[in-house]
Amino acid sequence: MKNGRFLAVVLGAITIVLVVWGTLWPVKAAQGYAPDKHLVQSSGTPAAALQNLGADIRALNWGKAYNSLANKAQFTESDFMHDVTGAYPNLRTYSHLENFETRPTHESDSEADYQVKLHWATVVGDSVSTRNVRVVRNGGEWQVEWPVTKEAALPPQVIPVNYLRWDVIYRGAGDDWGSQDVDAPHVRIIDMHPVQRADGLVIMGELLNEDVVPAYVAVNATVMDKNKQAIATEGSFDKISHLLLPKAVTPFLIKFPDVQLSSVGSVNMQPFSQLIPASADPVIEIQNVKINPAPDASLTGSVVNQSGQIANIAHVLGTFYDKDGNIVWVADQYVDRALLPQTPVPFNIHIPEDLSRKIASQRTVVSTYSMGGAA
Structure with a gap:
């Protein structure tokens, strides 16, 4: 048992060293990109306005990114930062925006709609968040209307704690x-x-x-x-x-x-x-789980933190079975937002198309990490 505890301590120490090393000296693929001022484009097109915004977010130039928005009067700079990276420590807190991918869905002379994919380089791989944004013309320039997601404010309350430990x-x-x-x-x-x-x-x-x-x-x-x-x-x-x-x-x-x-x-x-x-808290409920068929096969649903404490990182694991109960595939997703009490957070786990047709059932489990310990 002594050897086991010693091994656990050594592994934990190595993990902490690697995380710190990756944070202070990240590999090139995970580093934030600070664009040279001569490379910044004029916002003369919707696409250019979006790319400039992405460059400012990559460079952590929050003031410039916020001031470039067409609808900044609707929220504060802090609201904008929290919407992009999260108000509480989470997986994205220790990540960098690696790629800012845009795809037009509608465009006219005065406005344009785009789907934006933000690819975040994290310690557990690529994490992608998707936003639908509008870009509007303002004189000779284009400006982005950023869709800030308003999180529900929970009223003060007492949540009884009754769990195994x-x-x-x-x-x-x-x-x-x-x-x-x-x-x-x-x-x-x-x-x-x-x-x-x-x-x-x-x-x-x-x-x-x-x-x-x-x-x-x-x-x-x-x-x-x-x-x-x-x-x-x-x-x-x-x-x-x-x-x-x-x-x-x-x-x-x-x-x-x-x-x-x-x-x-x-x-x-x-x-x-x-x-x-260990403890059996926080209790994470899985809701509205659905297997979506090919060609964009996926497992979707939401996780809800039923406890009164914040779960900073949630890891959703899906196990997929055929009609005979044999395992077909295992896939996962790290939720890149902290799970606040009583607040549903969606997940979307990709399933390989060639395997999706064999799947008859699934089982989903969630593990969480809270600042101060795993649960």
């Missing part, structure tokens, strides 16, 4: 427990299914915490060739819900880039678990 007491240096200590939770892989995809081998499955205590879990897989020689070892980094309450199930997905299923003779699966303190 698990604390852990470990043997200290001065405790006379002998060799006794708390065992790691019992976890078990209850399903495993390898599939071939265009970019390599994918191993999907489900992991069960069959214990009566919460567990921090992970899964590694080693693929072996026909001669029992190891080809590669990979782990389920973010395609898994790492915190499992008692009797809970999480999907997992492990990718082996450039590995062909035909070359694999066997797979060695290694689940790991670590006993951790």
